Amino acid sequence: MTQGAGQGPVVRTATLRDFRVPPYAQVPVQGHSEHPHPRMPEQAQPPRVPEQPQAHHTDAYAPAATHSAPHPGNAFPDDEYPDGYTPTARDLPVINRGDTVQVSVTSTPVTTPAPAPAAAPGNGPGPLYVVGDVHGYLDELVAALREKGLIDADGHWAAGNTRLWFLGDFTDRGPDGIGVIDLVMRLSAEAAAAGGYCKALMGNHELLLLGAKRFGDTPVNSGAGTATFQAAWLLNGGQKSDMDRLQDVHIQWMSRLDAMVEQDGHLLLHSDTTAYLEYGSTIEDVNETVHEILRRNDADECWDLFRKFTKRFAFRDEGGAGAVHELLAAYGGQRVVHGHSPIPYLLGEVGTEDADGENAGPNVQGPHVYADGLAIAMDGGVTMAGKLLVVQLPLPH
Template sequence: MTVDQTPLFVVADVHGHRAELRDALHGAGLTDADGRWSGADARLWLLGDYVDRGPDGIGVIDDVRRLAGQAASAGGEVQALLGNHEVQLLAAHLLGTTTVPGWPQQDGFRGAWARFGGREDDLRRLGDEHISWIVSRPAMAVVDGYLLVHSDTTRYREFGDSVAAVNAGIAAALTSRDAAGWLAFCQLISDRGAFRDSEPASPDDAVATMLDTYGGEVLVHGHSTLTKHFGVAPGDVREALRYADGRVLAIDGGVYEGGRVLLTRLDEPRPSAAT
């Protein structure tokens, strides 16, 4: 196994807060004053939820796509995972007000998307290039010993027992036009809270199950905000939160709840793992 010595940064749940992401990247030296990549060979992974809740989700996607090209030209890397809000936005776009028997949402997928923070401007500006980008996003990766996912759930296992199988299974789900299947998919990828009560001694420890199945030594996730789900006051959000005996790192700073876009450097070099 090789050890990658280049800087590795992660950030999650920008939720349309384009200016805040730009400020965070510039403050870390990854971009210049004009928003262009200046991070040389650094690596940046975004863990999903670019859209909804904030003022310019499509602009965030455009910035990430642009930075990926600039970073690659400079010898760096910008990669982006799929979040549940991208799935919900696609469901609203593809299925509109379609309902599913037994589902009480009378205005269908579009109504559910709006209820969870969907912004009409994101839906209106969603173009073919954005859809192509979203459906090509992986759902998980292992980088330098970190298992990167969007949601703090074990339900990724329903798609397979390897990173490649999960990514292939979710990619296939995104091609479906079956309304019941989309509803189940949205619910699965929106699940949360699986790791907060995990104890290493437990035979069904959720964290160990994920790490043993997919690889890595530490699981890194967004999705569940430090502000609402971990009880950190918005003004006190300063750094990512380690929990579950140090095996999990929560990085959603709850920017739309008054927190911040929490760009986090994973400083300690760790062995790379195949994905």
Template sequence: MPISSSEPSAPGSTAPAGFVPVESATPGAAPSPLYVVGDVHGQYGPLLATLAANGLVDADGHWSGGTTRLWFLGDLTDRGPDGIGVVRLVRRLGGEAAPVGGRVDTLLGNHEILLLGSRRFGDELIDLPAGARSFRTTWQLNGGRDSDLDALTDDEAEWLTERAAMVRADDFLLAHSDTVAYLDYGDSVEQIVAALRAELVDGDAPRWWECFRQLTRRHDFRGEDGVARVAEMLDTLGGHQYVHGHSPIPEHLAVDPSEVTEPLLYADGRALSVDGGLFAGGPCLVTRLPYRAAAR
């Protein structure tokens, strides 16, 4: 069965089966609830518990979110104990949500490229300015688990390879990494998604490495030029707020992961980070958009 036939499509979409790069509500209808989840990194148990606490799955772990749209922002695997369990959960929930008008899907993170690159290219050496590297070694150095690579099926690898790098949902631009590097692949969400997908579907190891390198960039929206950079992304690609994972909030705030309790709104409110640093002991932030910071 082709992968695309099992993929949930947005309600009311006229796009071909597969990815719908810009989700928008039916005119006149209230948009369905929209949630995002940052880097899960193999933490299946905490993820499932947090989804249940938010009413998105029932006590048996089945979709109970109705028409809710739930977007994972990439980095499902590595660093934690059960990355493939997380991949399978996301796919299963996608299959359960679609018939009731909901949607569950994930974006492509740099760790998906590392894992898939390890599977595809293994120890093949790639010539780089800093010396020759292989995907396998780099993946292992960045928390890659042999148990994930061993468990990953052909079908799952194909599905992951075809995930979109970004999506616009309502008035939010969702992406894995906090970087302007996406703009090197196009000046619309559709172009960027298509270009990165083409690189991964057709590319050799050096081209995959370049995708990995670009999606590993971070912190572009911090510092004195941060607001201008995120504004450029939003002006070019649409949306009023850029929502990302990839850069753990405890590192951003220089606090212990246990002190993080909520997403981080920054860059004059134009950027929202939802990576609680789960792999390092931080919270799994299942976040409903629009996010409004809790009163203090």
């Protein structure tokens, strides 16, 4: 998910009191560990000094040691938000209503991979799984896929004709976004060879990374003064290590991702917004329009697409069900399944305390069903000490 611009970095904590861009988001991270990254409280975090990228330079990704200018986010005047940005924890409203429910997902120890999903009888399609926002947390993703029996102990596809969809946001904030993309690309080939498939949708962070790579600090039209993709990427968890390792094959793969798809009565998309309706009246139209915009390579047009995919919360509160119905009427399906907006915020689990008075992290057990049962939220808040969700559809009743 994308936070508001013009706000200072803070250290990541397990309390969910704030999830603005932490200092580590601007420090190169080399590789990834063999075990999931621990979620440490703020006081246990080793001190890090954020880099100071140069605001205007020819090589947008030169070594940070040569940078001395202020953070490029200072381009936004008077702490105003660029048009389309979403405020962060300080202003982010939460809901905790009786018509929402969190669906528990059965877990098995990550050290013992679950049996591979059973193949569908006959020649029909295999089981359908979806994955929420990953944001560079490669170890957590591998553990979650093993837990569901989708990959084996060596990280190879083990699910036969199973269908696996990622809902976008592979990079930024976590330590190994390129590693996540590499894994998804490899699993796509392995799944196809086994009679299944592993596919992915376009998230706003894919648009953000593409924009930062293509346009750097080129000014774009914004509703609040001068904005740049480079500044927005850094402010929203852009990792220098990801940019350094980004290759043409990754750029081509991201550029060709679809924005939405319908599967077994589920309309899968990344963002909980009705902005998709601005890009076409059918799924095919929306996907082709997004691809055309990226092919035209116009900075302002790509920025407008990015900011619209950053909008959120269209499906909650009093008008939420109506917004979902509007999307389903246009594109088909009986339910919308999305990522982007973290479940902890939809549940109101922000800054809670445990029985001992200590700050507690979110209690994310599974996807969040809301909007009169028409919407399923899949962003478990892995960047906020939550959970990376891999779930089979349809959900159990």
